[in-house]
Every structure is written in C-alpha cells, then in structure tokens.
Amino acid sequence: MNETLQTIFQRRSVRAYSDRPVQDTDVELIVRAGRYAPSGMNTQGWHFTVLRNQDKLKSLGERVAGVGQTFFYNAPVLILVSYRIGNRFAEDDCACAMMNMMLAATSLGLGSVWCNRINGNSQFDTSLQDYGVPAGYQVHGCLALGYASSPLPADRENKSDTVTYL
Amino acid sequence: MNETLQTIFQRRSVRAYSDRPVQDTDVELIVRAGRYAPSGMNTQGWHFTVLRNQDKLKSLGERVAGVGQTFFYNAPVLILVSYRIGNRFAEDDCACAMMNMMLAATSLGLGSVWCNRINGNSQFDTSLQDYGVPAGYQVHGCLALGYASSPLPADRENKSDTVTYL
Numbered sequence: 001m002n003e004t005l006q007t008i009f010q011r012r013s014v015r016a017y018s019d020r021p022v023q024d025t026d027v028e029l030i031v032r033a034g035r036y037a038p039s040g041m042n043t044q045g046w047h048f049t050v051l052r053n054q055d056k057l058k059s060l061g062e063r064v065a066g067v068g069q070t071f072f073y074n075a076p077v078l079i080l081v082s083y084r085i086g087n088r089f090a091e092d093d094c095a096c097a098m099m100n101m102m103l104a105a106t107s108l109g110l111g112s113v114w115c116n117r118i119n120g121n122s123q124f125d126t127s128l129q130d131y132g133v134p135a136g137y138q139v140h141g142c143l144a145l146g147y148a149s150s151p152l153p154a155d156r157e158n159k160s161d162t163v164t165y166l
Numbered sequence: 167m168n169e170t171l172q173t174i175f176q177r178r179s180v181r182a183y184s185d186r187p188v189q190d191t192d193v194e195l196i197v198r199a200g201r202y203a204p205s206g207m208n209t210q211g212w213h214f215t216v217l218r219n220q221d222k223l224k225s226l227g228e229r230v231a232g233v234g235q236t237f238f239y240n241a242p243v244l245i246l247v248s249y250r251i252g253n254r255f256a257e258d259d260c261a262c263a264m265m266n267m268m269l270a271a272t273s274l275g276l277g278s279v280w281c282n283r284i285n286g287n288s289q290f291d292t293s294l295q296d297y298g299v300p301a302g303y304q305v306h307g308c309l310a311l312g313y314a315s316s317p318l319p320a321d322r323e324n325k326s327d328t329v330t331y332l
Contacts, residue, residue: 001195003169004273008199008266029167033174035324037265038280044325051332092280092307095261099203100174103269107170114204114258132332141258158201159210166217166298 007107012153014111017075017146026108027052027077030145033104034081034097040089046097049080049132060131064117064124071117075144080118082137085126094140101143111148118142173273178319180277183241183312192274193218193243196311199270200247200263206255212263215246215298226297230283230290237283241310246284248303251292260306267309277314284308 001009031048039045051057057078061070072078081097083090098114105112118125118139125139133139167175197214205211217223223244227236238244247263249256264280271278284291284305291305299305 002273004173004269005195005199007170008270009202011202011204013204029171031329033171035328036174036177036322038177038179038268040282044328047328047330049330049332053332056332089282091257092261092264095258096265098258099262099265100269102204103170103266104174107168116206116255132330134330156202162201162210162213163197164213164215164298164300166215166219166222 003107007103011102011106012111012156013113014144014148014152015073015113016149017073017111017144018149019076020147022077022110022146026110027145029108030101030104031079033100034079037093037096037100039093039096043087043089043093045084045087045090046094047082047134047137049082051078051080051131052076056131072115072142072144073113075146077145079143079145080128080131080133080139081141081143082133082139085136085138091140098141098143105145109147110145111152112143112145115142115144169273173269177268177272178277178322179279180314180318181239181279182315183239183277183310184315185242186313188243188276188312192276193311195274196267196270197245199266200245203259203262203266205259205262209253209255209259211250211253211256212260213248213300213303215248217244217246217297218242222297238281238308238310239279241312243311245309245311246294246297246299246305247307247309248299248305251302251304257306264307264309271311275313276311277318278309278311281308281310
C-alpha cells in the first residue's frame with residue numbers, strides 16, 4: 001500500500017499534545033497543503049491564519065470557551081481557516097483544505113484535530129480580526145496542531161453498511 | 167518531501183477521461199479512504215454509492231444535465247457521497263471524505279474531480295434511490311473517477327495573500 005493511503009488510514013484525531021515545539025518549515029508545508037485543496041470554480045476564497053502567539057492562543061481559548069478553558073486542547077499551534085462571506089462554495093473548500101492539512105500533519109509525524117467551537121457555533125466567527133482573521137471573513141474550521149502526547153490507536157472502527165456498489 | 171505531500175501538491179481536477187477501466191481493488195481502496203475521514207462526533211453519517219453501471223451512469227447524467235448531456239465528464243466511475251438528512255456535521259464530513267478519495271485516487275495514478283451538479287443544485291439530490299442512494303439521504307458530493315486522457319498540468323497558480331502568521 002502506498003504512503004499516501006497509509007497516511008489516510010493512520011490519521012487519527014489528536015486531543016492531547018506534548019510541549020514539543022512544531023518546526024516553522026512543517027507549519028509552512030501544512031498550510032501549503034491546505035492551499036492546494038480544490039475550490040469551487042477555483043476561487044480559492046479562503047484565508048489561513050496561523051496562531052502561535054501563546055498570549056493570543058490563551059485569549060482566544062478563553063473568549064470562546066470561558067475563563068481558564070480552551071477549545072483546542074492546548075495545542076501549540078492553531079490554524080483558523082476562514083472564507084470570504086458570500087462565497088457559496090466556501091464551506092466545502094475550507095473542509096477540503098482542512099482535510100489536506102490533517103493529512104500533511106500526519107505525514108510529518110504531527111497530530112491534529114478539527115475543533116468545532118467557532119465555526120457556526122458562536123458569535124465570534126466573523127469578529128476575530130484581533131486574531132488575524134481578515135474583516136469580511138467567517139471562520140469555518142480550526143485545526144489544532146502539535147505532537148501527540150501519547151501513541152495513537154492503531155485502528156479505528158468504521159461503520160459497516162455505508163457503501164453501495166451499482 | 168514525503169509521498170503524501172507530493173500527492174497533495176500533484177493532485178489536479180481531471181475533466182477528460184480515457185476508456186481505460188478502473189480496477190475494482192483501486193475503487194475499493196478509494197472508498198475506504200473516504201470512510202477513514204474524520205466526522206463530527208464520529209457519527210460517520212455518510213453513504214458512498216459507487217456507480218459503474220453504464221446504463222445507470224448515462225441515465226443519471228441525462229436526468230441531471232439533459233438528454234445527450236452529462237455532468238461528470240463521461241468518467242467510467244462516479245461515487246456519490248450522501249448523508250443522512252438532519253446530521254448537522256454531515257456536509258463537512260462528506261467534504262473531508264471527498265478530499266481523502268481525491269488524494270487516494272491521485273496516489274493510485276487515477277484522476278478525479280468533484281462534480282457540482284447534484285448537491286444542493288437540483289431537485290434530485292434526495293430522490294436518487296434508483297441510483298443506489300439510500301432513502302433519507304441527501305447527496306452532497308459526486309466524485310468522477312478514471313484515468314486522465316492527457317497529462318495533468320505540472321503546477322498550479324495559488325493566490326497569494328491568503329496566509330497570516332501571528
């Protein structure tokens with residue numbers, strides 16, 4: 001089985017991170033992977049905000065989840081994927097970019113998880129300019145990123161009866 | 167650069183297919199890749215319908231795009247990804263599954279493209295039981311799949327100014 005398929009089958013959502021720092025070059029490759037996702041009519045109407053400033057991260061976590069709380073599992077890096085409001089393809093485009101980034105992270109030995117506390121769930125997703133999200137953009141997905149603090153499950157249970165061949 | 171990243175950067179949308187048949191084992195791996203996408207709360211509320219029956223393909227193409235027409239570029243395989251209506255995570259889940267399948271296809275030397283003529287764009291997306299979509303499910307994405315009839319572009323232009331580091 002080729003490495004890409006292995007990566008796809010080995011990816012797991014990671015919800016506990018170690019303190020090991022993430023290399024700039026890896027972050028850049030992961031963001032580049034997101035930007036290589038397909039987009040409807042090739043609009044590429046997305047924006048990637050890479051949050052690594054620890055004060056900003058703490059502040060955003062508390063703003064979304066409450067004082068002393070966080071929604072991104074204390075990961076050392078958070079990538080916010082937002083889209084220009086009004087782009088009708090954008091939600092799928094952003095989801096594809098998120099998937100590419102998750103696989104790129106896995107291929108580099110990093111863990112990640114799509115965090116669901118901003119996109120569509122709060123009053124914050126269009127007012128995060130203090131955190132690097134451009135005005136006029138709505139956050140669709142947040143990717144927590146870092147090294148997993150413990151080994152990942154070797155396999156996962158997939159539901160049966162989800163495929164029809166015709 | 168590892169193979170997964172190479173696959174991500176080499177993937178292109180393919181809109182012209184050769185007659186070369188797609189192996190069953192490759193289709194099965196590609197669908198399996200879709201099923202290994204993450205899903206909100208791990209609901210896996212999706213269904214994959216693999217359409218290879220040429221009469222069904224022709225009929226579906228004409229039903230969506232008109233007599234003598236098709237919306238899937240005459241690809242030899244079409245995979246319909248649908249979700250149980252009412253699942254609030256489902257659109258992102260299906261988009262992630264689509265992305266996994268596109269990358270799996272690329273890694274196996276196959277081409278693919280997300281076709282946008284059913285999901286949300288027509289009256290058909292919840293009434294395709296004759297084409298293997300379960301009742302109560304809504305089609306979200308259609309993946310045309312096959313061998314490209316000509317070489318793909320070596321690179322693609324990505325928009326600049328789509329990343330902020332903080």
